[in-house]
Amino acid sequence: MTARSSRPVGVRISGTGMAVPPRKVSNDDLAKIVDTSDEWIRPRTGIVTRHLSDDDQLTSDLAAQAVKQAVDNAGLKPTDLDLLVCATMTPDMICPATACRVVEKIGAVPCGAMDVNLACTGLVAGLSIAANFISSGAFKNVAVIGADRLSKIVNWEDRKTCVLFGDAAGAMIISASDNPQQQCLFQKLNSDGGMGEALYVPRSERDIPEGGHEGFNGKYDTLQMNGREVYKFAVNALKECVHEALEHTGLSHDDIKMVIPHQSNIRMLTTAWKKMGFPDDKIYINIDRFGNTSAASIGLCMHELTEQGRLKEGDHVIFVAQGGGLTWGASLWRL
Numbered sequence: 664m665t666a667r668s669s670r671p672v673g674v675r676i677s678g679t680g681m682a683v684p685p686r687k688v689s690n691d692d693l694a695k696i697v698d699t700s701d702e703w704i705r706p707r708t709g710i711v712t713r714h715l716s717d718d719d720q721l722t723s724d725l726a727a728q729a730v731k732q733a734v735d736n737a738g739l740k741p742t743d744l745d746l747l748v749c750a751t752m753t754p755d756m757i758c759p760a761t762a763c764r765v766v767e768k769i770g771a772v773p774c775g776a777m778d779v780n781l782a783c784t785g786l787v788a789g790l791s792i793a794a795n796f797i798s799s800g801a802f803k804n805v806a807v808i809g810a811d812r813l814s815k816i817v818n819w820e821d822r823k824t825c826v827l828f829g830d831a832a833g834a835m836i837i838s839a840s841d842n843p844q845q846q847c848l849f850q851k852l853n854s855d856g857g858m859g860e861a862l863y864v865p866r867s868e869r870d871i872p873e874g875g876h877e878g879f880n881g882k883y884d885t886l887q888m889n890g891r892e893v894y895k896f897a898v899n900a901l902k903e904c905v906h907e908a909l910e911h912t913g914l915s916h917d918d919i920k921m922v923i924p925h926q927s928n929i930r931m932l933t934t935a936w937k938k939m940g941f942p943d944d945k946i947y948i949n950i951d952r953f954g955n956t957s958a959a960s961i962g963l964c965m966h967e968l969t970e971q972g973r974l975k976e977g978d979h980v981i982f983v984a985q986g987g988g989l990t991w992g993a994s995l996w997r998l
């Protein structure tokens with residue numbers, strides 16, 4: 664797509680969409696596959712059900728379904744998109760980018776396309792990319808999708824990880840606005856590769872840290888996670904990101920309509936938001952129905968909040984996430 668020269672004055676979220684595979688799996692269903700139980704999973708994670716994809720439902724299929732709905736809700740046609748960003752750590756293939764396949768599937772060729780691989784932080788990064796392309800005046804409409812099928816990269820014999828995740832896609836369209844008050848007011852992206860082995864997918868022995876990996880589940884090309892380390896890191900990362908967003912913008916807790924966090928674990932989120940000083944009703948939670956859907960989760964939350972009519976123009980919302988890398992980040996928007 665060609666870059667446009669006119670300078671937009673505002674940036675807004677003009678449409679949302681989501682997609683989950685039809686197969687809904689309960690904790691009791693999982694107890695038939697691995698040695699686990701609803702009594703263990705529910706209180707420690709908040710998860711009750713998740714949706715899992717079949718082998719023939721690709722990441723690009725879920726992403727295309729979600730973004731089609733978002734484009735529609737924005738009152739646009741697929742060909743109105745200038746760029747499509749797909750945040751995923753489970754691409755259909757290494758090449759081409761999943762975003763290219765989605766562009767083709769929704770009939771948006773020759774829209775620009777890029778994948779972002781930042782695990783669960785991917786959608787927050789995608790929102791920043793979109794906001795900057797719009798506010799620079801380069802583009803008018805950018806689709807940002809978080810789409811993941813972590814069920815395809817967990818070891819189904821490892822109860823420590825396989826019970827935590829679900830498959831989904833969530834999408835937002837970011838558009839130029841005539842209202843200069845509508846803006847992405849704050850954005851921050853962080854990483855620390857030194858902590859990478861807390862949550863990673865080693866391909867071979869070469870990727871295992873020197874001295875070995877205690878707790879390695881025995882299967883390469885599957886997700887390895889040190890749950891306790893991730894937990895401690897995430898609580899602090901979430902708190903710091905939100906604190907920084909408020910400090911940078913000069914907004915108070917009362918000014919924030921909703922914090923929309925990556926849905927990783929209810930206990931972790933509860934601990935983090937108590938430390939942040941937000942009341943329960945300002946944190947959106949749907950992990951009970953979808954599990955941890957990686958890059959998709961914030962998109963699912965935003966779509967549900969929008970459908971429920973709980974957000975209006977002028978509201979401030981904070982998107983905040985942490986994940987593999989390790990990575991963490993936030994963005995604060997005036998809708």
Ligand SMILES: CC(C)(COP(=O)(O)OP(=O)(O)OC[C@H]1O[C@@H](n2cnc3c(N)ncnc32)[C@H](O)[C@@H]1OP(=O)(O)O)[C@@H](O)C(=O)NCCC(=O)NCCS
Pocket residue numbers: 698699700703704707708783822823824826888889890891893894927928931955985986987
């Ligand atoms: C994953 C998590 C819920 C595990 O809770 P935990 O209290 O740390 O549990 P541990 O891994 O120490 O395991 C405690 C016991 O439960 C068992 N256990 C682990 N998973 C289990 C399961 N699904 N069902 C039943 N028992 C399980 C362990 O084998 C261990 O048993 P043992 O004491 O006999 O060895 C928790 O660490 C967590 O939420 N971490 C953050 C993970 C996350 O959010 N990752 C994504 C970030 S984007």
